[in-house]
Amino acid sequence: MYFSAKDKGEIMSMIYNWPAQKILPVMLDVGTNNLKLIEDPLYLRLRQPRLEGEEYLSIIDEFIKAVLTSWPKAIVQGTAGVALAGLLGTVRAQGPSLDDFPNHKIVVVGAGRAWCS
Structure with a gap:
């Protein structure tokens, strides 16, 4: 959506009219004006200026309230939250305690380019 x-x-x-009743975590990407989309003609129709200030906060607040009203148990995550969940899951799968997480050396390749825009 x-x-x-x-x-x-x-x-x-x-959101109320969305046909799915069972919802997994909701992924929230607040910017479509990033370099990858600028380079990809298929997505040029999505480009628009990123909202800022009160306008930005207002629409994010409306979105969060709508999601949690429709699906109270939904988990709303941004891209950074998804990346962190992947890293924590990897450490857990290896067996050591998460207390040791700060001591791990982690290389992330291909996790997105929105930070560049």
Whole structure:
């Protein structure tokens, strides 16, 4: 499901009409104006300026309230949260205690380029 600033005030009804009843974690990406999308003509239609300030906070707040109203047990994560969950899962799978996490050397390749924009 894709929302834009033009959907402000309609997010609750859009989520309410989503056909799936069982929802896994919700992934939230707050910017579509990143380098990967700029390079990819397939996604050029998604480009728009990133919201800032009160306008940004207002639409994020509306989105979070709508998701948690429809699916109270949903977990809402941003891209950084998903990357961290992957790292923590990897450490757990190896067996050591998470107390040792700061001592691990971790290399992340291909985790996205939104930070570049």
